[in-house]
Amino acid sequence: MGILRRVFRRKNKKQIPRTDGFLYRDLLKNITNIKADFEQNDDLIVNSFKWSDNQDTICASLYIKTLVNTETINSLSEEISILKMKENKSRQALPLDVLRAHFSGVRTLKEGDRYIDLYADLLSGNTVFLLHGSSQYLSIPTESTEGRSVEEPSSQTVIRGPKEGFTENINQNIMLVRKRIKSNALSLESLSLGNLTRTDVGLMYIKNIAKDSMVREIQGRIKRIETDSILEGAYIEEWIKDDRYSIFPTFLSSEKPDSVAAALLEGKVAIFTDGTPYVLTAPALMVEFFHSSEDYYHHYIIATMMRILRFFAFFLTLLIPSFYIAIATFHQEILPTPLLISIAAQREGVPFPTFLEALIMENTFEILREAGIRMPRAIGPAISIVGALVLGQAAVDAGIISNVIVIIVSITAISSFAIPNYEMSNAVRTTRFAFMVLAGVTGLYGVFIGIIILTLHLCKLKSIGVPYLTPIAPWIKDGNVDTFFRFPFWAMKNRPFGLHGDDKRRIGGEYPVRKNKKGNQEFR
Amino acid sequence: MSETKITSRQIISLTAGVTTGGSVLVIGALIASVAKQDAWIGSLLTILFGIPVIWIYLFLGRRFPRMNLVGMSRELLGKWFGTIVAGSFLFLLLQMSYHIPWYMGDFMTSRIIPETPHYVIKALYIAAMSIAILYGLEALARASEIFIMIASVLFVFVMVMVAPNAKIENLQPVLENGLIPVLKSSAILSCFLSFMTISMLMIYPAHLDDSKEGGKSFLKGYFLGGGITCISILMSVLALGWAITANSRFPVFRLANLINVGIVFSRIEIIVFVIWVLTQFILSTVFFYGFIIGFSQLLKLKDHKRIVLPLALILLTMSEVVFPDVAYQEHWIVYTWVPYIFTHGFVLPVFLLVVYWVKKRVLKMDIGDNQGQK
Amino acid sequence: MQDIAVALFVAVFSIILCLIEIPDLSKKKMHRELGAFVVLVGLGILLALLKSLGWNIPNPSDLIAWTYSPVEGIIKSLLE
Numbered sequence: 001m002g003i004l005r006r007v008f009r010r011k012n013k014k015q016i017p018r019t020d021g022f023l024y025r026d027l028l029k030n031i032t033n034i035k036a037d038f039e040q041n042d043d044l045i046v047n048s049f050k051w052s053d054n055q056d057t058i059c060a061s062l063y064i065k066t067l068v069n070t071e072t073i074n075s076l077s078e079e080i081s082i083l084k085m086k087e088n089k090s091r092q093a094l095p096l097d098v099l100r101a102h103f104s105g106v107r108t109l110k111e112g113d114r115y116i117d118l119y120a121d122l123l124s125g126n127t128v129f130l131l132h133g134s135s136q137y138l139s140i141p142t143e144s145t146e147g148r149s150v151e152e153p154s155s156q157t158v159i160r161g162p163k164e165g166f167t168e169n170i171n172q173n174i175m176l177v178r179k180r181i182k183s184n185a186l187s188l189e190s191l192s193l194g195n196l197t198r199t200d201v202g203l204m205y206i207k208n209i210a211k212d213s214m215v216r217e218i219q220g221r222i223k224r225i226e227t228d229s230i231l232e233g234a235y236i237e238e239w240i241k242d243d244r245y246s247i248f249p250t251f252l253s254s255e256k257p258d259s260v261a262a263a264l265l266e267g268k269v270a271i272f273t274d275g276t277p278y279v280l281t282a283p284a285l286m287v288e289f290f291h292s293s294e295d296y297y298h299h300y301i302i303a304t305m306m307r308i309l310r311f312f313a314f315f316l317t318l319l320i321p322s323f324y325i326a327i328a329t330f331h332q333e334i335l336p337t338p339l340l341i342s343i344a345a346q347r348e349g350v351p352f353p354t355f356l357e358a359l360i361m362e363n364t365f366e367i368l369r370e371a372g373i374r375m376p377r378a379i380g381p382a383i384s385i386v387g388a389l390v391l392g393q394a395a396v397d398a399g400i401i402s403n404v405i406v407i408i409v410s411i412t413a414i415s416s417f418a419i420p421n422y423e424m425s426n427a428v429r430t431t432r433f434a435f436m437v438l439a440g441v442t443g444l445y446g447v448f449i450g451i452i453i454l455t456l457h458l459c460k461l462k463s464i465g466v467p468y469l470t471p472i473a474p475w476i477k478d479g480n481v482d483t484f485f486r487f488p489f490w491a492m493k494n495r496p497f498g499l500h501g502d503d504k505r506r507i508g509g510e511y512p513v514r515k516n517k518k519g520n521q522e523f524r
Numbered sequence: 525m526s527e528t529k530i531t532s533r534q535i536i537s538l539t540a541g542v543t544t545g546g547s548v549l550v551i552g553a554l555i556a557s558v559a560k561q562d563a564w565i566g567s568l569l570t571i572l573f574g575i576p577v578i579w580i581y582l583f584l585g586r587r588f589p590r591m592n593l594v595g596m597s598r599e600l601l602g603k604w605f606g607t608i609v610a611g612s613f614l615f616l617l618l619q620m621s622y623h624i625p626w627y628m629g630d631f632m633t634s635r636i637i638p639e640t641p642h643y644v645i646k647a648l649y650i651a652a653m654s655i656a657i658l659y660g661l662e663a664l665a666r667a668s669e670i671f672i673m674i675a676s677v678l679f680v681f682v683m684v685m686v687a688p689n690a691k692i693e694n695l696q697p698v699l700e701n702g703l704i705p706v707l708k709s710s711a712i713l714s715c716f717l718s719f720m721t722i723s724m725l726m727i728y729p730a731h732l733d734d735s736k737e738g739g740k741s742f743l744k745g746y747f748l749g750g751g752i753t754c755i756s757i758l759m760s761v762l763a764l765g766w767a768i769t770a771n772s773r774f775p776v777f778r779l780a781n782l783i784n785v786g787i788v789f790s791r792i793e794i795i796v797f798v799i800w801v802l803t804q805f806i807l808s809t810v811f812f813y814g815f816i817i818g819f820s821q822l823l824k825l826k827d828h829k830r831i832v833l834p835l836a837l838i839l840l841t842m843s844e845v846v847f848p849d850v851a852y853q854e855h856w857i858v859y860t861w862v863p864y865i866f867t868h869g870f871v872l873p874v875f876l877l878v879v880y881w882v883k884k885r886v887l888k889m890d891i892g893d894n895q896g897q898k
Numbered sequence: 899m900q901d902i903a904v905a906l907f908v909a910v911f912s913i914i915l916c917l918i919e920i921p922d923l924s925k926k927k928m929h930r931e932l933g934a935f936v937v938l939v940g941l942g943i944l945l946a947l948l949k950s951l952g953w954n955i956p957n958p959s960d961l962i963a964w965t966y967s968p969v970e971g972i973i974k975s976l977l978e
Contacts, residue, residue: 330637334791442644443637444794448801449648455670456656460663473666474531558977619958643904708976823934830923830931833915837908837942844901845945845955852959858977859970860963 023113027058027132033115034062043067044122051084058132067125069144076127076142096131099138110139120198145169150176153255153277155422158294165255170200170274176257177204177279181264185209191222199230202272208503209267209495217464218269218282233273233280242462247430249423250463252284259293267500269464283463283499285470287483289424290314295486303486311484313418316411317428321358322439322447324408328354330443346402355440357401361409362436364391366429369413466498530731532741534665537672539724539742541806543749544675547716548776548803550627551753552760554858557770559709561695564758566709567717571750573710574718578746580873581722582739585729587880593725594818597872600879607822609872614822616868617723617815624808625649625843628801630850635777636797646843649808654836656809657816658829661731664809671802672748678795679752683759685783685792690762715862717750719869720807726814749803773850776800812839905950912939 024030031046038044043065051057061080063073083102103109110126112118113135122128125143150172153165166173174188189203201222205215221240230236237251238244254260255277260270263281271280290310295303328347332340350357368387375383395401412432419425431454438446461468471479479497481487490511494504530538552563559566588596593613598606628649629642637645656664699706724742732738760775763782772778776796783792816835820828847853883889916939923932948955 330640334794438648442632442640442648445632445637445640445645445801446648448798449652452652452667452671452802452805453655456652456659456663456667459666459670460659467662467666469666469670473669475533475669615958619962641900643900647904647907708978711976820934823930825931825934826928827931830919830928831934831938833919834912834935834938834942837912838938838945840904840908841942841945841949841955842958844904844949845957846959848957856959856963859973860959860966862973862976863966863969864962 021115023115023118023130023135023137025133025135027060027130030130031060034118037115037119060130061127062122062130063127063142064122064125067123067144068127068142069125069146072142072144073127076140096134096136096138099129103138103140107140111136112139113137123198145171147172148277156255156259156292156420158256158292158297161294161297162256162258164257166257166277166279168275168277170202170272173257173272173277173279174202174204177260177264177270180257180261181206186264189219193222193225193227193236194230195226195228197229197231200274201230201236202270204264204270204272205268206264208501209265210269211267211499211501214267214283214464214499215269218271222271230273232276233271233278236271236273237280242464243460246457246461247427248286248458248461248468249289249421249427250284250461250468251280251282252288252421253278253280253423254293255279256293262293262296265495267495283466285463285466286458286461286468287471289421290419291482292420296489300486300488304484307484307486310418310420313415314428316415317419317425318432318435319447319451320411320415321362321408321432322435322450323444324404325355325358325436326439326443326447328404329440343402343404346404349399350402351400354405355436357405358408358436359433361401361405362412362433365409365413470498471496528661528731529733530662530665530727532732532734532738534669535724535728535732535738535741536745536748537668538665538727538806538810539721539745540672540749540752541668541675541803542720542724542810543717543746544752545624545800545803545805545807546720547713547753548756548800550774551713551716552757552775553770553772555709555713555757556761556766556775558712559705560701560766560770561697561761562699562701562706563709563761563766563769564695564754565699566706567713567750567754567757569706570710570713570717571747571754573714574746574750575743577714577718577870577873578721578743580877581725581728582742584873584876584880585725585742586735586739589729589732589735592727592730592814592817592821593722594821595730596725596876600876600883610818610822613722613868613872614815614818616864617726617811617818619846620723621653621808621812621815622839622843622846624804624811625653625839626846626853628804629843630847630853631774631800635774643840643844647840649805650836650839650843652805653809653812653839654832656805657813657832660829661727661813664813668806671806675799675802676748676752678799679756682780682783682792682795682799683755686759686763686779689782690759691765692762694762694765712858712862713753715865715869717753718746719865721746722865722869722873723811723814725873726817727810901946901950901952905946908946909943912943915939 024033027048031048035044035046041064044062045065046060046062048058048060051059079102083098100109100111110121112121118128118137118139121139125141126139127142129138129140131137147169148167150164150167152163156165164176166176178186183206185207187205187207191201191203192198193201203215203219203222218240222236225236225239227235227239233251233253237249237253241250243250251271252263254263257279260279260281264270268281268283271282273280290307292306295307298306327334328343332344335343347354352360368383368391372380372383392406396403396406412429416425416429419428435447435450438450440446442449458469459467459473467474470476471483476497478494481492482496490507492506494500495506555563555566584593584596588599591599594610597609597613600606601609625646629646632645633640633642656667721742728738728742729735756776756779760769760779763779764772764775768778769775777793780793780796812835816828816832820831825831847856916936919935920932923935945955
């Protein structure tokens with residue numbers, strides 16, 4: 001074993017120095033090294049050219065064909081040929097200084113002298129210039145920004161409110177948020193994560209509004225991630241979650257720039273990940289998973305009503321199947337007699353016990369839902385026919401399942417879709433199976449114990465150190481202006497308690513509408 | 525002493541849970557059989573009599589703001605005697621933490637789901653208790669806030685629904701037999717109401733930042749819990765009359781049976797059951813937590829969570845053994861529990877108080893850890 | 899019947915618990931915890947086993963009842 005390990009270590013050692021080392025002065029040596037490192041990459045383009053006809057200074061420009069924007073490259077080469085012509089006349093300065101002087105005003109210019117930085121630049125789509133006799137390189141961004149354009153979000157649709165959604169491009173996403181908060185206090189910290197993927201991650205917050213300790217905490221956690229790949233924001237979430245075993249999401253993922261901007265204004269931190277149209281905001285509290293950005297664009301009474309409906313839907317999704325099982329199996333006496341009789345009449349001839357019946361149907365619904373997401377769009381109508389007619393109608397007619405359970409499953413299904421956040425909805429739908437088992441074993445008692453355990457669990461959860469149920473437990477005085485209710489904006493005086501930094505106040509001054517004592521003379 | 529800190533609002537809910545949990549469903553019968561129609565006066569007096577008792581607890585707590593009762597008794601009574609006293613107190617806590625699952629099993633199998641084996645009921649309950657403790661005191665305290673909120677709302681709802689059945693004649697004649705039976709009843713009720721809060725001394729000063737503010741919350745929680753019990757007794761007597769109240773095992777449950785407003789609200793007992801389970805849960809978990817904390821303190825364990833699950837197994841078996849039948853339980857709870865909790869909830873703190881005074885005033889010893897006070 | 903099922907449950911649960919906790923506790927050198935843990939698990943299994951075999955487990959309630967039997971008269975007078 002020891003020998004093997006030594007062999008491997010030596011092998012590793014051999015590879016490291018070149019990528020870790022500094023550039024040589026010799027251009028040819030540099031290019032051979034780079035080419036050797038990019039051995040199997042046919043899309044690496046190396047152009048060497050003479051700087052001037054008389055001088056023997058050789059330059060090389062390197063880029064990766066598939067990463068760069070061809071138009072930018074074309075215009076760059078044009079610029080360089082113009083420069084070369086000028087230079088041929090004057091013949092004074094060193095080519096590197098000329099390039100630097102020329103480009104530094106126009107483009108973002110980067111310099112470096114290490115292989116590892118050079119590779120990082122090359123791989124993020126920059127064009128790199130190398131010069132014979134210099135151990136420095138220059139890199140000019142030429143990356144192609146192709147990708148989806150800004151579209152309407154697919155998972156968070158609204159009726160009123162902005163319809164822009166994030167895309168896979170991190171810069172575009174940041175732009176979308178910056179456009180909404182035009183303040184120099186809006187800070188962005190860039191990191192790159194994943195040893196292999198080198199994914200760009202942006203940490204955005206508003207200075208003074210976000211709590212400094214919170215920002216440091218998130219930053220520290222993200223920096224401590226050691227992994228080879230980050231392909232989606234969910235990777236980060238799973239790495240830095242407070243309670244890694246919990247099924248409940250403790251980061252709010254959003255597809256809408258306006259809700260991210262709103263979260264930033266409450267003192268939260270947004271985590272942008274390149275390659276994903278979802279932006280995470282933290283700390284996220286339980287109640288926020290039942291908020292929609294649209295709540296703030298409607299009248300506050302309507303918004304409050306919708307919120308309460310959503311919480312109601314949450315309880316329905318969680319408890320309706322288990323209540324049905326418990327009542328139909330153990331506590332028939334709770335039901336009023338007429339209802340009891342009608343349920344009993346429908347259950348006549350059904351070969352399964354209630355628990356099994358409910359389990360089968362709830363699973364069927366889950367399968368339908370899952371199939372509906374994964375299947376090609378064109379088969380959509382077929383699924384609904386199978387779901388509604390075959391599984392619903394025909395199964396009831398055949399007497400395999402009762403009508404009641406179809407109603408119960410439909411209520412669960414519809415309520416679960418009324419929860420605006422998909423992850424929360426998933427968590428709730430999964431938890432409900434545990435409740436069904438409890439109800440099948442000990443009836444309502446089991447359901448109550450389940451509720452107690454669930455409450456304890458939710459109370460235990462934390463999101464970046466903030467208790468998950470915050471304005472409710474621990475109860476915060478005046479903290480419930482934006483939880484179950486949506487108070488009007490002029491009543492939300494402060495930012496949410498415990499999340500914000502120094503800047504606490506949200507509004508200032510008085511209500512802008514003043515009573516005119518005289519009244520309007522024209523209308524009377 | 526401890527890193528876990530809870531807010532003083534959570535002290536309110538925990539105390540209210542402890543005060544209510546032991547008494548709300550069961551005790552009405554006993555009180556009504558002693559004080560007859562004046563049971564409600566007895567329960568009001570109990571709350572009053574409880575204040576000096578709570579004051580003693582708070583006094584002790586404020587003198588030792590970073591200790592729990594085990595630490596206090598060891599500090600005041602010396603290592604050996606203090607450990608014995610603390611051990612005896614911890615035994616009471618352990619007793620209580622398997623009594624409650626027994627009640628739960630008994631109640632469920634006799635009232636709600638007779639066909640389910642009571643082991644399953646107890647096992648589920650004990651599982652919930654252990655999870656609460658494994659999640660830590662903070663989670664329990666936060667959850668208790670929610671539980672008390674729900675329980676109070678439901679309680680008000682039930683009481684409002686029962687109100688039309690109340691007959692003022694059931695309270696008359698007031699003080700027919702003089703004050704003596706009333707005082708007797710309040711002495712008994714104290715054993716289920718005021719003295720129960722001794723278990724909070726395992727939490728109260730040590731896990732709080734501000735023991736003064738926490739003391740106020742302690743009292744508030746006591747009043748809230750006492751108020752709930754008092755109103756439930758009053759309403760039982762008002763609506764059922766003292767004779768029926770005295771003869772039923774679960775008077776409040778019986779009370780809810782009276783409610784019949786339309787089809788929707790015809791079966792309201794389930795709500796009473798919810799109130800009972802929630803408050804009972806707080807009570808039993810506080811007792812169990814107190815035991816585990818104290819026990820690991822005596823054994824000098826660093827991590828008290830390690831012994832939770834083995835203890836849960838013991839609770840499961842012991843909850844089956846503890847009362848062979850209902851008759852035994854009813855006899856035990858009156859003739860043994862009353863003096864038992866009296867010794868630990870009243871005699872023990874008074875004794876500690878006297879020792880404190882003697883040591884401080886007479887012997888002029890430097891006692892109490894005042895550096896923790898702000 | 900029930901008692902036997904419970905005893906089995908307790909035994910299986912304790913074995914799983916031991917398999918998880920004992921290596922962890924001994925790795926972290928928490929000897930006191932380890933001792934307390936083993937004794938308590940042993941006690942738990944013993945109690946469940948005795949119960950399932952139909953033996954009389956000494957009931958702590960009896961002990962306390964015996965301790966407080968002298969004051970029973972006072973309580974009786976309270977109840978009058």
